[in-house]
Structures are given as structure tokens and as C-alpha cells.
Amino acid sequence: MSEMKKIKNLKEFSTSADRFEGANLLCPGCAHSIIVREVLNATNDDLVLAASTGCLEVCTAVYPYTSWDASWIHIGFENGSTAVAGAEAMYKALKTKGRLKQPDRNPKFVAFGGDGASYDIGFQWISGCMERNHDMMYVVLDNEVYANTGGQRSSSTPIGSSATTTPAGSISYGETRNKKDMMGIMAAHNIPYAAQVAPNKWKDMVKKIQKGFATEGAVFINAVSPCTTEWKFDPKDTMHLTDLATDSLVFPLYEVIDGHELNITYRPKEKDIVPVEEYLAAQGRFKHLFKDQYKYLIKEWQERVDANWAYLNRREEARV
Amino acid sequence: MANTGWDEFEIGAMLRTFEGEAGDIAATLQEDRKYTENSSFSASVADWRIEKPIFAKDYCIDCQFCWIYCPDISIISRDKKMIGIDMDHCKGCGICVEVCPTNPKSLLMFPELADEETEIAQWPAKEKKEK
Amino acid sequence: MAFDKMELRDIEVWDGNFAAAQALRQCQVDVVSAYPITPSTPIVEGYAKFKSDNYVEGEFVMVESEHAAMSGCIGAAAAGGRVATATSSQGLALMAETLYQASGMRLPIVLNIVNRALAAPLNVNGDHSDMYMVRDSGWIQFDAFSPQEAYDLNFVAFKVSEDHEVRTPAIVNQDGFMTSHTAQGVHTIDDDTAFNFVGEYKPMNDMLDFEHPVTHGVQTEEDWHFEHKARQHNDMMTIVPGKIDAAFEEFAKLTGRKYNQVEQYDMDDADIAVVCMGTSVETAREVAKEMREKGIKAGVIGLRVFRPFPFASIANALKDVKAVAALDRSAPGGTPGALFNEIAGSLFNSDTKMLLSGYIYGLGGRDLTKKHLVDLYTELQANADAGKVLTQQQQFIGVRGPKLAYL
Incomplete structure (x- = not known):
């Protein structure tokens, strides 16, 4: 076993020598890159990396x-x-x-993929890798849309989102299906470790990534990746949007160990919980929901988020 | 490499990041690495910017929020101190300014052609908290 | 931990699948990533059993689809080691996307294809639809006509594919059931000699060399893609054929079994000839001999290497022949058969004025009988005598119902 990298605080973390370079072609303000950096910088061990086709891949290896x-x-x-x-x-x-060639190294094997590559087209491949319990980590850069191909819905796209294949219109509020519970499905493979992370909560995220690296066997990570282009917000607001996602509990942060032991790892104080409406209002993809005829959907959103939070809390409490 | 013929590059469209042996790359800072011309580190996206961040060191508390949230590896932190911005790789997204917690901010966005010294000389004063 | 060696008799009775599995064992493949499909399954089952019995030390990854099988092979090959798998038909179709990726990345992998028809209608028996489907995928393609050859060609495939000047994946074809499940005597090579022929795997651009990080699978658009594909084709055309010949030569020295890209039987003075692949070669050879007893100078050409297509060797082998039949065991889908087209292409600008006709046969494992071949040779002789093709250029043989002929 290699020694875990010591990351007490952000100052200490900032001494990391990045292994991901600038002048990639990701959009200004893209969260993918922030997530990748936090993952790679969580270890000093050698890395063997892969990416499925998608924004990250087409923007970081263009000949x-x-x-x-x-x-x-x-x-x-x-x-x-x-x-x-x-x-x-x-x-x-x-x-x-x-x-x-270098038998003394302890490489970590990590694959990245967007939600299209993971929730949809690569679902079976990931399931196979998790089931076989390869000593690897799979990280979803979850921006809830096929961003690389210009904004089509994926099975991660949430209800009410206007995507190019589920566009909002005079008689449509956009996507009609709720987001697929990928964490639940992956945890159900009884893999040693699955966690949902967000790059704004870097300490929580890095801790989970390190836990994943220390785990022998398959690790699944779902990372929220606000997309300035498809969620339609100003590039400077990426971290603000990530804060809204975690603090509204639309994107709760938790881990599941061995398929059953669920721990909520970020629990905002009651007074700090942001109404879902605020999260939705910050994004162009939900703009139409604020028309009178669709306002009921916002209420339903809040109810769904509340119910999911209650469910996670019950799961945590039950310790099963 | 722009005019490379079909017989002039390695098979398999394979790319190498470093000249020679990489060594302990996770412990080697960018300035000490031997990047090839194929590493995007050797390239620039400076022309993407419309606005650029300017760093006023006097107000910086080295909290490193800008470092961790910069998507473009453009905040240069060394020995736990923020020392500057990599203007070849900064795309001008403005995240660093948004996450900067000081008052006044130690990073602000300006038009690409703004003069750094001039802007630092007329840096805004501390904002009074409302309410 | 060391693995155990296996004592083989000089001649073992093996079917094509087990012969291929034994070759994978003797080559000490590092990773087999595979998914079962009839009729190729016993190859990877064989490797798995060898692993369970400590005859190999590599990893066997039983994945969840053929696409994943080749994806795993690509990851393993890029990591830097000897890699092999096997598939057939629908499995190959599902895998097809990744074949182009393996060859484009110049990764040596050996894929045993046990040839089988493509659905619909569903069929598990041997024809060459799967082989033809991936003919432009940038893989080297060998064709074995018997279990012996399925065994031998695996060694040659590893040797050529892993050569640093080649670094191109290779397929070893054998006919589903006719070869894969038909036990015959196979002359074996002992474990050490076999391994020494292919040699220790020599890594190149390996991801597991942490001192030399490498990026595989880049994107190239209109400003780069053409050059990379041109390089790939150039190496297939100019480097691979010589490497195959050299490997055949070395293998002959070792075993006495000499292979050629274009196998010629009774061709020295042949007036008429059949060009085919797989088990049909043996049937054709037998019939050619019988035709010769009747005074008809019949010959057979068996295509040992389908890609890179031995353009010049075929043209040379046919230069003095008067009438030739190209036998294609694949539904052509609205065009002449692939062999017909390739052979026509290889001769079109030559001085050879031989008469070429195409036959579609044996789809879905339908037998090619001696009677079919007698009739076929008889037609060829008539063409040769008349100085023109008397039939239509494309005929179906062995199919029920009214005669099918086109062009």
C-alpha cells in the first residue's frame, strides 16, 4: 500500500503539482476540469487514466x-x-x-465519463466493471445532458429541463422523466465504495476520492458538474451553481459502503438550506418553469428533493 | 508540426507529454518539467479571453480558493502562496474573482487590454458591509 | 509462482478451437478479455481452464459483451502486454466499432474469429459473412483451413502483430464447426519451442511505463486524420507482407510446415482454377485431383492472407490460367462477392486475359459438395474452351429453388 497523500487544508493541497494541463479546449468556467484536478491531486501515486467520448475527451486530446x-x-x-x-x-x-518496468509503483486506475457515457451508452460496461470488482475508480462528470453534442437529454437530465431533444415549447415543459438514480444502481452492485461528490465541497470530495483510492476493488463516483453552456449560466458562476446544487439538496453528498452502509457526508444547517426554486432560477434551462402554467413543477421538484433527503436520512439511520 | 507528412510522426497517433523520463511527476512542479511540444502546457488559449483577471497581491490572504476552483490550472501557487496568474492558460472565466473572499477582492476582471499597473494603482477600496 | 508446462504428443487430436486455445497457452498470453459465442466459445473456455489448472499465469477477464471484450483487450494491449480473444458472427458485429480503434491505435492483439453467418435469419453455422464484414477494419487477416492451421497461424499472428514495425492487430479465421468442432490430427510444437518462436512480449508505447506517460486514442480532424490513416494503410501495404513472409519462413524452418500468402495446389500447369477460403479449399483440392484424372487441368488457390490482400501474388498465380472461379461464402448484398472484386481488381490492368466468374455458396453452413465443384470446374473448362464466360458472372450454388444468376 502506498501512503495516502496528506491534505490537511487548502494551503497544503495547493502545493500539489497538477497532472492535468491548461490550454485544453474545455469551455471557460467548465466544472469538468475542476473535478478532474481534485481527483488527480488527491494522490501522488502514478495514474492510468481513461476517458469515454465526451467533452472531457474531445477537449483534452486533440492532436x-x-x-x-x-x-x-x-x-x-x-x-x-x-x-x-x-x-x-x-x-x-x-x-x-x-x-x-517499475514494480515499486502503486498505480491508480481511473476512468472518466460524462452522464451520457455513463448513465446511457456506457451503462452496461460500467456495470460489468463494477460487478467484476476491478481495482479501479469510475468518475461520472454529471452535467445532466449530452453537452458535447450540443445539449440533448440523457437519462440524467432532470424533469423540466429544456434540452434540444426535449425542448420546452408552447405545450411542453421539456424533459418529462426524472433523473435516473445512478448512485442507487451502482451501490446495488455491492461494490466496496460509491460516493456522490461536488467540487465546491472540495474537502469532502478529496476525502472520498482518497477513500476510493485506498479501497481495493471497484469504486464509483458521481460528481455534479454544472455546465455553463447547457445549464445556461455565466461562466463565472460555476461554483455558485455548485453551491446551489449541494445546498438545496438537489445534489446531496453521501457515500455508500459495501452497497448498504449509507453516510450523509454534508448536512447543511436547516437555515442554510436553499429552496430548490433558487437553484432552478439560476439556470436558463429551467427558465420556462417560472411561467404560471408550470409553477406546479417547481413545487413538485421541492417535494421530490425533500422526499429524497428524507429517504437518505432514513437509509443512514437504518444502517442496512 | 503543422506541415508534418504522413511518414513523419509516430504510429497510432500516439502522443508523449514529456521529453525523456518523467521522474516523480506528482512531485515535480510545472517549471521543472520537460514538456514536449505536444503537451497542451506548451500551447496558449490567451486569445479566448475577452476579460482578464488582475491580481492585487496586497489584499491576498493565500486562502487558495482561486487555486482549487480554477478550471484552467492558471492560478500559480507555490509554497502555499498565490504568486500570479498563468496568462497563457487563463480563459478569462472569472471564477477566481467570484470565489475570492477578501475585501476588497484580490482578483478582479478587467478588459483584456487593461494595464495591470494602472488598475492595481486604482484598486477599489474596502467595501462597507450593508445592513 | 511459476506455471506448469504441458507435455504434448507429437500429434494430438484436436479440433480447431482447442488447437487455438493451446496456441494461446503456449504463447503465454497476458490478458484474455472475452465473451462467449458459438462456435468460438471453447477457445476462451480452453484458456480459462488452462488458467484454473496453472498452465497459464495471465489474467482471464470474462466481460459482459463482445464490445467490452475487445475494449478490455485494447486497454490491456495499450497497457503493454500480450493480448488475445475470440469471437464469431454477431459477437464480431457488436465488436466491430472497437476493431477500428485497435488498429488505428496500432495495438497488437490476436483475435480468433470462428467464422459464422450473420443474422437475420439467425444461424450458428459457418460462412464468411463475419470475416468480410470487418475486412476494411485495418486488421491483418489470416485464414486457417484446418485445425492444424488454426494452431500454427496463431503463432505467426502474434509474431507479426507484435513486431514493432507492424504493431497492427491480427485475426486468425477458421470455419465455424467445419474446423472449430472437427477433431483432426494436429502436429504440435513443444511449449518452449512454441514460446521461443513468438518470443517475450516487447512493450512499446505502454501505459504502464510510468516514466514515459503516453496518450492513446486522440482526436484528429481534417488536418491530421488523413495522414494517420495513410500511414496505417502504407504500413499494411509495404511492411506487413514482408513480415508475414519472414514469419512463414521462420515457422517452416522450425516445423517443416510452410505457409504462403497465396496457397497454390496443382497450379503449375492449371488451365482452370478455383479461389476460395476455409474448409472449401480441401474439398476443392480433392475435386481438382479428380478432374485431372479426367484430363482437365484444374487447380486450387487457397487464400491464406485476406488482409493485406495479396494483390500481386494472386495476379501472379493466375497469370497463365484461362478461367477462374471466385468462391465467396458471404451474401454479397447487391454486388459481386468480395473475392470476385478483389481478384478482378488485381488483374484488371495486367496482361492476363483470363475469364473470371463468381460463385456464392455455402451460406449459413450449407455444404459445398464435390458435385458442386465438379459442375463448377466443368463450367470453367467450357468457359476456357469457348474463350468467354458462358454463364452469368455471378451464380448461386447449392441453394434450393429456381437458378439464381446475375450480371
Whole structure:
């Protein structure tokens, strides 16, 4: 086992030497990059990385440039998880056979994918990797939309969001289905560790990533990634939007250990909880919900968030 | 590399980040690394910016919020101190200004052509808390 | 922990699948990432059993689809080690996307395809629809006509594919059931000799070399893509054929079994010839001999290497032949068969004025009988005698109902 990197506070964290580079092509204010940095900087160990097709991939490896300082592979839209699983299998084989070039290293295997690549097209591949319990981490950069292809709905797109394939219109409020509970599904694989994270709560996030790295076996991370382009907010407000997501409890932060032990890791004080309406109002994708005929949806949103929070609390309490 | 012919690059469209051996890269700061021309570190997105951040060091408390929330690895922090902005990689998103907690802020956005010294000389005063 | 070696008899009775599995064992493949599909399943089952019995030390990853199987192979190959898998038909179709990615990234992987028809209608038996489907995927394609060849060609495939000047994945085809499930005598190579022929895997651009981080699978748009694809094609055209010949040569020295990109049987003085692949080659050889007893100078060409297509060797082998039949075991879907087209292309600008006709046969595992071939050779001889093709250029043989002929 390698030693866990000591990150007491932000000052100490800021001494990290980033292994992800600038002059990538991600939009100004993109949260993907912030998430990637927090993941990579959580360890000093060597990394073997993969990305499924999506914003992160097309913006960080456009020939003749790469933004990656560790080995990285992209195959297709659906198989970032399996690419890393294959590399991890090779690592094990070469370790057994004594053929590793640097046998003293302790590499971490990490795959990134957007919600399209993870909730939809790559769902089966991720499920396979989790079920087989590869020693790897899968990180979803969850911006609730196919952002790379211009804003189509995914199964992570929440009700009422106007996406290009579920556009709001005179007789439509946009997406009609609720967001898929990916955390629940992944935890149901009884993997050793699953966690929902947000980059604004960096300490919570880094702690979970480190926990994931220290875990032997498959780790699933769902990271909220506010998308300035598709959620329609000013690039400077990315962290504000992330705060609204976590503090409204639309995006609760919790972990599930071994498929059953659920811990809520961020519990805003009652007075600090932001109404869901405020979260929705900050984004252009929900603008139409503030018309009189759709206001009931905002109320329903709040009820859903409250119910989910109550459910998570009950799960935590039950310790099952 | 712009005019490279089909026979002039490595097979498999493979790219290398570093010249020679990387060493302990997680313990090597950017200025001490041997990047190849293929690392995007060697490239610039400065022309994306319409506005740019200017850093007024006097007000900075080195909280490192700008460092952790910068999407473009453009806040240069060394020895736990914020020492400047990487203007080749900053896209001008303005997140650093938003998350800066000091009063007045130690980072503010200005038009791309603004003069740093002039702006720092006329930096806004501490804002009085309302209410 | 060391693995155990296996004592083999000089001749073992193996079917094509087990022969391929034994080759994977002897090559000491590091990672097999696989998904079962009839008729190829026993190959990876064989590897799994070898692992359970400590005859191999590699990792066997049984994934959840063929697409994931090849995805895992790509990740493993990029990580830097010897990689193989097997599939058939629908599995190959699901895998197809990743085949282009493996070859584009120049990753050596050996894929055993046990040829089987593509649905619909669903069919588990042998034809070459799957082989043809991925013919432009940038993989080297070998074709085995028997279990012996399925065994031998796996060694050659690893050797060529992993060569640093080649670094291109390779397919070893064998006919579903006809080869894969038909036990025959196979001349074996002992474990050490077999492994020494392919050699220790030599990593290149390996992700697990932490001193040299590498980015695989970049995006190239209109300003770069063409150059990269051109390089890939160039290496297939100019480097791979020589490497295959060299590997065949070395293998012959080792075993006495000499392979050629274009296998020629009774071709020295042939007036008429059949060009085909897979188990049909053996049937055709038998019939050609019988035709010769009747005074008809019949020959057979078996295509050992389908990609890169041995354009010049085929043209050379056919230069003195009067009439030739291209036998395609795949539904052509509105065009002449692939072999017909390739052969026509290889001869069109040559001085050879031979007569070419195409036959579609054996779909979904339908037998190609000796009677079919006798009739076919008879037609070819008639064409040769008349100096023109007397039939239509594309005919279906062995199918019930009114005669099907086109073009």
C-alpha cells in the first residue's frame, strides 16, 4: 500500500503539482476540469487514466496536443470503464509475471465519463466493471445532458429541463422523466465504495476520492458538474451553481459502503438550506418553469428533493 | 508540426507529454518539467479571453480558493502562496474573482487590454458591509 | 509462482478451437478479455481452464459483451502486454466499432474469429459473412483451413502483430464447426519451442511505463486524420507482407510446415482454377485431383492472407490460367462477392486475359459438395474452351429453388 497523500487544508493541497494541463479546449468556467484536478491531486501515486467520448475527451486530446501528464486512453463513447479495466488486468498479469518496468509503483486506475457515457451508452460496461470488482475508480462528470453534442437529454437530465431533444415549447415543459438514480444502481452492485461528490465541497470530495483510492476493488463516483453552456449560466458562476446544487439538496453528498452502509457526508444547517426554486432560477434551462402554467413543477421538484433527503436520512439511520 | 507528412510522426497517433523520463511527476512542479511540444502546457488559449483577471497581491490572504476552483490550472501557487496568474492558460472565466473572499477582492476582471499597473494603482477600496 | 508446462504428443487430436486455445497457452498470453459465442466459445473456455489448472499465469477477464471484450483487450494491449480473444458472427458485429480503434491505435492483439453467418435469419453455422464484414477494419487477416492451421497461424499472428514495425492487430479465421468442432490430427510444437518462436512480449508505447506517460486514442480532424490513416494503410501495404513472409519462413524452418500468402495446389500447369477460403479449399483440392484424372487441368488457390490482400501474388498465380472461379461464402448484398472484386481488381490492368466468374455458396453452413465443384470446374473448362464466360458472372450454388444468376 502506498501512503495516502496528506491534505490537511487548502494551503497544503495547493502545493500539489497538477497532472492535468491548461490550454485544453474545455469551455471557460467548465466544472469538468475542476473535478478532474481534485481527483488527480488527491494522490501522488502514478495514474492510468481513461476517458469515454465526451467533452472531457474531445477537449483534452486533440492532436497534436494532450493535456494529460499521466498515461491516458480513449477508445469510444461507451467503454472508458472497460479500457481501464483491461489496463488493470494487464497490470495484475505483469505483476504476477514479474514484468512490470517499475514494480515499486502503486498505480491508480481511473476512468472518466460524462452522464451520457455513463448513465446511457456506457451503462452496461460500467456495470460489468463494477460487478467484476476491478481495482479501479469510475468518475461520472454529471452535467445532466449530452453537452458535447450540443445539449440533448440523457437519462440524467432532470424533469423540466429544456434540452434540444426535449425542448420546452408552447405545450411542453421539456424533459418529462426524472433523473435516473445512478448512485442507487451502482451501490446495488455491492461494490466496496460509491460516493456522490461536488467540487465546491472540495474537502469532502478529496476525502472520498482518497477513500476510493485506498479501497481495493471497484469504486464509483458521481460528481455534479454544472455546465455553463447547457445549464445556461455565466461562466463565472460555476461554483455558485455548485453551491446551489449541494445546498438545496438537489445534489446531496453521501457515500455508500459495501452497497448498504449509507453516510450523509454534508448536512447543511436547516437555515442554510436553499429552496430548490433558487437553484432552478439560476439556470436558463429551467427558465420556462417560472411561467404560471408550470409553477406546479417547481413545487413538485421541492417535494421530490425533500422526499429524497428524507429517504437518505432514513437509509443512514437504518444502517442496512 | 503543422506541415508534418504522413511518414513523419509516430504510429497510432500516439502522443508523449514529456521529453525523456518523467521522474516523480506528482512531485515535480510545472517549471521543472520537460514538456514536449505536444503537451497542451506548451500551447496558449490567451486569445479566448475577452476579460482578464488582475491580481492585487496586497489584499491576498493565500486562502487558495482561486487555486482549487480554477478550471484552467492558471492560478500559480507555490509554497502555499498565490504568486500570479498563468496568462497563457487563463480563459478569462472569472471564477477566481467570484470565489475570492477578501475585501476588497484580490482578483478582479478587467478588459483584456487593461494595464495591470494602472488598475492595481486604482484598486477599489474596502467595501462597507450593508445592513 | 511459476506455471506448469504441458507435455504434448507429437500429434494430438484436436479440433480447431482447442488447437487455438493451446496456441494461446503456449504463447503465454497476458490478458484474455472475452465473451462467449458459438462456435468460438471453447477457445476462451480452453484458456480459462488452462488458467484454473496453472498452465497459464495471465489474467482471464470474462466481460459482459463482445464490445467490452475487445475494449478490455485494447486497454490491456495499450497497457503493454500480450493480448488475445475470440469471437464469431454477431459477437464480431457488436465488436466491430472497437476493431477500428485497435488498429488505428496500432495495438497488437490476436483475435480468433470462428467464422459464422450473420443474422437475420439467425444461424450458428459457418460462412464468411463475419470475416468480410470487418475486412476494411485495418486488421491483418489470416485464414486457417484446418485445425492444424488454426494452431500454427496463431503463432505467426502474434509474431507479426507484435513486431514493432507492424504493431497492427491480427485475426486468425477458421470455419465455424467445419474446423472449430472437427477433431483432426494436429502436429504440435513443444511449449518452449512454441514460446521461443513468438518470443517475450516487447512493450512499446505502454501505459504502464510510468516514466514515459503516453496518450492513446486522440482526436484528429481534417488536418491530421488523413495522414494517420495513410500511414496505417502504407504500413499494411509495404511492411506487413514482408513480415508475414519472414514469419512463414521462420515457422517452416522450425516445423517443416510452410505457409504462403497465396496457397497454390496443382497450379503449375492449371488451365482452370478455383479461389476460395476455409474448409472449401480441401474439398476443392480433392475435386481438382479428380478432374485431372479426367484430363482437365484444374487447380486450387487457397487464400491464406485476406488482409493485406495479396494483390500481386494472386495476379501472379493466375497469370497463365484461362478461367477462374471466385468462391465467396458471404451474401454479397447487391454486388459481386468480395473475392470476385478483389481478384478482378488485381488483374484488371495486367496482361492476363483470363475469364473470371463468381460463385456464392455455402451460406449459413450449407455444404459445398464435390458435385458442386465438379459442375463448377466443368463450367470453367467450357468457359476456357469457348474463350468467354458462358454463364452469368455471378451464380448461386447449392441453394434450393429456381437458378439464381446475375450480371
